[in-house]
Amino acid sequence: xxxxxxxxxxxxxxxxxxxxxxxxxxxxxxxxxxxxxxxxxxxxxxxxxxxxxxxxxxxxxxxxxxxxxxxxxxxxxxxxxxxxxxxxxxxxxxxxxxxxxxxxxxxxxxxxxxxxxxxxxxxxxxxxxxxxxxxxxxxxxxxxxxxxxxxxxxxxxxxxxxxxxxxxxxxxxxxxxxxxxxxxxxxxxxxxxxxxxxxxxxxxxxxxxxxxxxxxxxxxxxxxxxxxxxxxxxxxxxxxxxxxxxxxxxxxxxxxxxxxxxxxxxxxxxxxxxxxxxxxxxxxxxxxxxxxxxxxxxxxxxxxxxxxxxxxxxxxxxxxxxxxxxxxxxxxxxxxxxxxxxxxxxxxxxxxxxxxxxxxxxxxxxxxxxxxxxxxxxxxxxxxxxxxxxxxxxxxxxxxxxxxxxxxxxxx
Amino acid sequence: xxxxxxxxxxxxxxxxxxxxxxxxxxxxxxxxxxxxxxxxxxxxxxxxxxxxxxxxxxxxxxxxxxxxxxxxxxxxxxxxxxxxxxxxxxxxxxxxxxxxxxxxxxxxxxxxxxxxxxxxxxxxxxxxxxxxxxxxxxxxxxxxxxxxxxxxxxxxxxxxxxxxxxxxxxxxxxxxxxxxxxxxxxxxxxxxxxxxxxxxxxxxxxxxxxxxxxxxxxxxxxxxxxxxxxxxxxxxxxxxxxxxxxxxxxxxxxxxxxxxxxxxxxxxxxxxxxx
Numbered sequence: 001x002x003x004x005x006x007x008x009x010x011x012x013x014x015x016x017x018x019x020x021x022x023x024x025x026x027x028x029x030x031x032x033x034x035x036x037x038x039x040x041x042x043x044x045x046x047x048x049x050x051x052x053x054x055x056x057x058x059x060x061x062x063x064x065x066x067x068x069x070x071x072x073x074x075x076x077x078x079x080x081x082x083x084x085x086x087x088x089x090x091x092x093x094x095x096x097x098x099x100x101x102x103x104x105x106x107x108x109x110x111x112x113x114x115x116x117x118x119x120x121x122x123x124x125x126x127x128x129x130x131x132x133x134x135x136x137x138x139x140x141x142x143x144x145x146x147x148x149x150x151x152x153x154x155x156x157x158x159x160x161x162x163x164x165x166x167x168x169x170x171x172x173x174x175x176x177x178x179x180x181x182x183x184x185x186x187x188x189x190x191x192x193x194x195x196x197x198x199x200x201x202x203x204x205x206x207x208x209x210x211x212x213x214x215x216x217x218x219x220x221x222x223x224x225x226x227x228x229x230x231x232x233x234x235x236x237x238x239x240x241x242x243x244x245x246x247x248x249x250x251x252x253x254x255x256x257x258x259x260x261x262x263x264x265x266x267x268x269x270x271x272x273x274x275x276x277x278x279x280x281x282x283x284x285x286x287x288x289x290x291x292x293x294x295x296x297x298x299x300x301x302x303x304x305x306x307x308x309x310x311x312x313x314x315x316x317x318x319x320x321x322x323x324x325x326x327x328x329x330x331x332x333x334x335x336x337x338x339x340x341x342x343x344x345x346x347x348x349x350x351x352x353x354x355x356x357x358x359x360x361x362x363x364x365x366x367x368x369x370x371x372x373x374x375x376x377x378x379x380x381x382x383x384x385x386x387x388x389x390x391x392x393x394x395x396x397x398x399x400x401x402x403x404x405x406x407x408x409x410x411x412x
Numbered sequence: 413x414x415x416x417x418x419x420x421x422x423x424x425x426x427x428x429x430x431x432x433x434x435x436x437x438x439x440x441x442x443x444x445x446x447x448x449x450x451x452x453x454x455x456x457x458x459x460x461x462x463x464x465x466x467x468x469x470x471x472x473x474x475x476x477x478x479x480x481x482x483x484x485x486x487x488x489x490x491x492x493x494x495x496x497x498x499x500x501x502x503x504x505x506x507x508x509x510x511x512x513x514x515x516x517x518x519x520x521x522x523x524x525x526x527x528x529x530x531x532x533x534x535x536x537x538x539x540x541x542x543x544x545x546x547x548x549x550x551x552x553x554x555x556x557x558x559x560x561x562x563x564x565x566x567x568x569x570x571x572x573x574x575x576x577x578x579x580x581x582x583x584x585x586x587x588x589x590x591x592x593x594x595x596x597x598x599x600x601x602x603x604x605x606x607x608x609x610x611x612x613x614x615x616x617x618x619x620x621x622x623x624x625x626x627x628x629x630x631x632x633x634x635x636x637x638x639x640x641x642x643x644x645x646x647x648x649x650x651x652x653x654x655x656x657x658x659x660x661x662x663x664x665x666x667x668x669x670x671x672x673x674x675x676x677x678x679x680x681x682x683x684x685x686x687x
Contacts (some may be wrong), residue, residue: 014685025597082422085529087684094422108527113453125445126528 002097004178004209005060005083009092012078012233013049052078054233055092060211065204067224067241068213069248072378075233076213077182080104083211084180098177098209101128105182108167112156116147116166119155123170137173144199145169165192172199179203182213197222215379217245217319249317249382257283259380267376268305269362272298272339274312274380276358285383289353289401293346297360298339299376305364306334310342313359314351317382322351322399328365352401353385431677436531443534447541450513454542465546466553469505473498476618486619489651492561495554496644500617502550503643507579507636508608510543514587515594516601522687532680533673536591537584547576554647564649572646575658578665579639585669588676595683616640621654632657635664 053075060066068076081087083094084102109126110119120141124134134141142148145166147158155163181200197219204210204223214220220227220241227244229237237247258275275283277294287293295312311326327342361377387401436443455462473494480486481493488496514536518525521535558565594600612618614634621641624631631637638661645653 024599025593025603026599028597081684085420085422086526088681089422089424091424094420096420096422097418099418100420102528104527105523109521109524111449111453113456114449118449118452122445122449125442126524126530128439128442128530131441 001061001063003059004062004064004097005211006095007056007058007083007092008094010053010056010079010082010089010094011051011091012053012075012082012087013051013090051233053082053089056230056233056235057092058228058235058238060209062209063207064226065210065212065224067220067227067244068211068230069215069217069220069227069244070230074230076230078233079230080180080182080211080213096178099128100178100180101174101176102180103171103174103182104180110155110163110167113154115154116151116158119166120170123167127171127174128176129174133175137175141169141173144172144195161192168192168196172196172203177208179208179210181210183215215319215377217249217317219319221245221318245318257285257287257381257383259378261378263376266302268301268303269308269335269376270300270302271360271362271376271378272300274298274358274360274378276381276383285381287383287385289351289385289387290348292348295344295346295358295360297342297344299342299362300339301335301337304334304336308335308362308364310340310362311360312344313361314346315357315359316399317355317357319357322356326365349401349403351385352397352399353387354399355382355384357382425681431533431673432531436533439531439534442530443538446534447538450539450542451545455545462549465549468546469498469501469550470553472501472505476501480618487623489620489622491563491648491651495557495561495563495648496620497618498554498557499644499647500615500640502547502554503575503579503640504612504615504617504636505550506543506547506576507583507639508605508612509546510540510580510583511586511590512601512604512608513539513542514583515590515604517587518591518595518683518687519598519601525687526684532683533588533676536587536676540580540583540587543583544576544580558647566649568646568649572643575639575643575646578662579636579643581669582635582639582661582665585665585672587672589668589672592676592679592683595686596679611636621657622652632660633664635661635668637661 056075056079058066068079070076078087080102082089083096084100084104109123111122114122120138121131121134125131142151145162145168147162147166150158150162155166158166200210200212201223210223212220212223224241226239227237227241228235229244229248237244257277258273260273261271263270273296275296275298276285276287277283277296278287279291297310297312299310309326309328311324313321313324315321323346325344327344357379358381359377359379361375363375363377460467476497477494481488481497486493517536517539518532524530524535525532555565590600590604611634614630615637616624616631617640621628621631621637638658641653642655642658642661645651
């Protein structure tokens with residue numbers, strides 16, 4: 001098979017000193033005046049580099065669907081950004097043969113004031129499609145999105161569901177040799193998610209080369225023929241998807257029942273930590289299902305925010321979501337800036353024994369995927385549910401373990 | 413399977429990155445669609461879209477006519493002061509608006525830059541076309557004013573397209589430079605409008621060059637001066653103009669454009685990291 005993508009020793013570093021996001025020109029002027037003073041009396045600044053990627057090499061053959069997995073901040077998105085030419089590497093090189101398209105965040109480039117029809121053309125052009133191409137696929141796109149009736153209405157009047165469907169429909173009809181996909185399948189309702197997933201499967205089976213980044217292990221498992229596991233900017237595993245997933249889960253999760261997160265970006269809402277408290281008040285990754293489980297999500301609100309929710313999620317290690325609970329019925333409509341803790345209590349005897357993944361996040365549900373200023377999510381850690389009361393036999397198998405009762409009588 | 417036979421090589425680049433004209437040509441549709449997007453949004457959003465294009469120069473003209481024309485009695489080369497100042501404001505507002513919108517263009521479309529690749533130069537340049545449409549709308553008002561004051565409307569007016577193109581080149585140079593700087597330093601977009609407020613006083617919009625006396629060299633150093641005067645001369649017909657001044661403006665424009673483009677191209681690759 002022909003090699004389509006060759007990546008050699010690719011590295012990317014961010015100069016931490018340089019990367020102050022909100023630099024202002026005023027400071028430059030002040031610093032220029034202070035320069036003589038600093039040269040005479042100042043301490044030499046250490047040139048700090050943060051390496052997002054370090055010496056990454058791999059090849060992708062034609063028709064392969066390559067998954068990339070790893071925790072947040074290990075360089076997955078940076079890698080995809082380099083391959084789609086959004087940002088430049090610091091070292092190494094990559095060769096891509098054929099037209100490259102990226103499906104990175106649906107709805108990028110949509111304009112609120114323009115109609116659905118106008119946005120299809122706008123978004124198509126932004127993704128690199130020619131007008132002729134969009135023309136020829138126009139009906140297909142509209143059918144897929146299911147918004148025929150609202151084509152000539154400005155998208156600001158769309159519901160979030162319609163918005164997402166249209167956005168995905170345009171992106172999914174990109175006709176390129178190489179497709180880079182970053183976490184776009186978690187949008188819309190369940191039915192549409194399945195439709196999107198089938199569409200990506202379709203693309204993949206059509207002989208095109210796909211690189212796919214996701215946190216959703218079941219999607220990775222369904223789609224990818226091969227998988228890379230990234231950790232700290234390096235590839236720690238390259239090969240069979242199932243092995244990659246178990247490698248990732250084994251290496252990345254801890255059993256402390258607590259995870260602290262450090263982020264240097266200042267978003268509107270940011271997670272600080274997630275912990276799991278079962279009994280005795282100290283976080284633990286081993287949980288007794290006979291006692292209520294308390295999930296504590298700690299987060300910062302950097303600016304006052306309305307309509308935002310915090311949620312916690314319990315999934316299987318394969319990524320199937322069992323439970324997602326948001327605090328939208330909670331007492332706080334507007335959160336003032338500050339530090340917060342939200343508690344979710346899960347009653348005893350709800351989930352069965354076994355291994356689960358706890359995730360937490362925050363978002364504005366109505367505006368959903370589009371508001372990246374608020375949206376934040378982490379797969380916090382895995383935890384093990386045990387039954388110390390020894391009544392596990394009564395529960396049987398499956399993921400639920402309520403205290404149900406059997407009653408048997410002889411009827412005849 | 414469609415293969416365009418294109419191979420992309422991604423490597424770190426150093427220093428000045430020359431502009432890839434072939435690639436720009438491939439992205440021309442995006443260029444037009446973004447320009448049309450901005451125009452549509454501006455003229456669709458409110459009825460004021462079109463009115464604003466007229467109101468901005470027209471109201472300024474009324475105020476200028478009152479203070480500078482009637483009270484200060486600034487000479488206007490024997491043209492009625494309203495026509496004199498409006499013909500200057502027409503090009504001035506095109507110039508200052510196009511530099512202003514270009515300056516914040518990259519930040520306004522930050523999401524595009526951080527999510528999708530395309531030649532970044534498309535953004536600041538395509539936004540300027542809104543100002544061009546505004547110019548056309550406001551230009552019709554000038555024709556009306558000329559009829560009202562019985563100034564001959566000659567085919568020379570069509571030649572002002574040349575001045576307009578030169579002004580666009582100047583705006584592009586400044587727009588490229590400031591938009592790139594604004595990615596790095598977010599307060600640039602507040603500095604620019606202030607800068608233009610001051611600049612209008614060293615530009616022959618309110619007064620003709622002939623009154624500047626020994627400070628004429630100052631007007632010559634200002635690249636937009638020559639265009640304002642030349643533009644006025646082409647519209648009003650018998651207006652006296654020093655064409656050497658226009659020549660100086662052209663030279664300055666070319667220098668500014670090259671500097672702006674060079675700066676933009678050399679920092680373009682870091683936009684996504686900072687935005």
